Amino acid sequence: MSILTLPQPYLLFLGDSVDERDAKTAMGLRDWAGDRCVGEFALATATITTGLPRLTPAAARARGAQSLVIGVAPAGGIVQPNWVPALLEALRAGLDLVSGMHTRLEDVPVLRSAALELGRRLIDVRKPRQTFPVGTGRRRSGRRLLTVGTDCALGKKYTALALARAFNERDVPATFRATGQTGIMISGSGVAIDSVVADFIAGAAEELTPDAAADHWDVVEGQGSLFHPAYSGVSLGLLHGTQPDVIVMCHEAGRESVHGLPDFELPSLKEAIEVTLTLARRTNPGVRCGGVSLNTVTLSEEAANALLERHSAELGMPCADPIRGGPRFDELVSACLGA
């Protein structure tokens, strides 16, 4: 089995952080995997909190924690030297370490030797060593939804999490399937699809979304964009391997060009949906677009509603901001389910 699986529940490590913006991972885990987080652990100098109980590694272990997740990412993404005693304390208490930082835990000699001695695992989610078979294109049982986007970094993960939660709230069996490091930490398993060798992208996506009960939905976190000059290969391999029944197109209000590449104008939502469906039909002729997920964080409520209404009317499909929720989002959920 080559899907990465993380030991849960977690103890969230906040290091010595004094800036909540460094703690996106910890906050995301609290919000989306709160039922699998027993508490938080931080150095005495830290000033931030997730609101979860503050526990020592030993106390967390006693409450069932299996691993300590590094939930903060200071500039540079480096494991800070003054964290090391706390990380060693976690290893000694019986916890594995999970990290999505640029520095590999394995590359910190004192952690590597302690883990070896204690029989603990050091799990680097950013650069997992995973191998996959070549894709087969075989149709699998169960239903699949993939969030796709006009660009990177505009809400594909959030949309997939929100849809999976909403499906479950309607008693529709659904599993969020993670394809990036934060998603994997939230879900507890997944594939860092952008770190897979090119030949195996679709094969990895197939393994991530295996045969399932006929009424079960895999709600898959999209990566990159078919329209991104650097990452389109990842996106197409994921699209073909996932063979979604439904796609949801994600976009950010006001974004007109590829993030960081102002020369690359984004396609219109209509064009993006059409191109995506054309390609997606290759492995699932029945694919349809459930609607649009629009990130309207920069807009007032009034402006957001007007824009959502306009897009919805123009495209003839639901358009919602999952962060705002409400009836528009309910409509999107219904459309995805075909209800």
Add this chain to the structure above:
Amino acid sequence: MSILTLPQPYLLFLGDSVDERDAKTAMGLRDWAGDRCVGEFALATATITTGLPRLTPAAARARGAQSLVIGVAPAGGIVQPNWVPALLEALRAGLDLVSGMHTRLEDVPVLRSAALELGRRLIDVRKPRQTFPVGTGRRRSGRRLLTVGTDCALGKKYTALALARAFNERDVPATFRATGQTGIMISGSGVAIDSVVADFIAGAAEELTPDAAADHWDVVEGQGSLFHPAYSGVSLGLLHGTQPDVIVMCHEAGRESVHGLPDFELPSLKEAIEVTLTLARRTNPGVRCGGVSLNTVTLSEEAANALLERHSAELGMPCADPIRGGPRFDELVSACLGA
């Protein structure tokens, strides 16, 4: 620099082969890189020949050879134990070893220790250790042509080699750019694009086709197909990273479904060209299709000509079989050059 570069000229190793079909690599190198092959070397029991001079490694070294290329692939793709003395002789004569076999040369202990001791290189083309930056989408100087296909294994490499050669014969400066192991051996450098980590496919393609003189053509060997359920990610990353001015669509007469996946019907040539151009415009709005390269190996000359004529008329563009050459191929070359 992360483009793989091989030491040329070569001495071609034929092992103990008695079946010419096992020697595709050697024959391909003779045909396409004959000016960079000083000769062949084989065990006494071998019965096949490339027609090049039969030389000992020492004699080949004296004629300038820099490496011994394993030019045969017996079933299983394993370095045969009875080859080892000959391979050691080559190392001792001052040649590096180049292999595209499944077995890594590095994994044969006696070769590894001899290479280390003698300061020779063991180069595994199939699984090179190459790292690349993320793509930028920046437009580069010079012109680029990419061969694309309705499927895998139908002539994209051959077409690119034939076009690059034809460009040169017309005194148009052109470089064949290799993206697979056989192509890399022929060219002496390149990127095994399907072994690149997913995030860096386009970036690798960008490095492979750098800024060049305004009238220079990079003629890039395509890989996979946008329509292949397993390999489409590789193909799209290569398309976006190459940012071709011209694509040539490759197809095999009579092939109706994906090789090995009979449930996957191939698109029509018209549809394949349209989808490819739509996606290619993302990084080169001026991209056009130069024509179709049709593999007609299974047809009589009369049937081939009729089919080429029909496709050409239906699509309104040149359609040729580069193996047959002739005026149709000249027409394709002219169309690619915009002449």
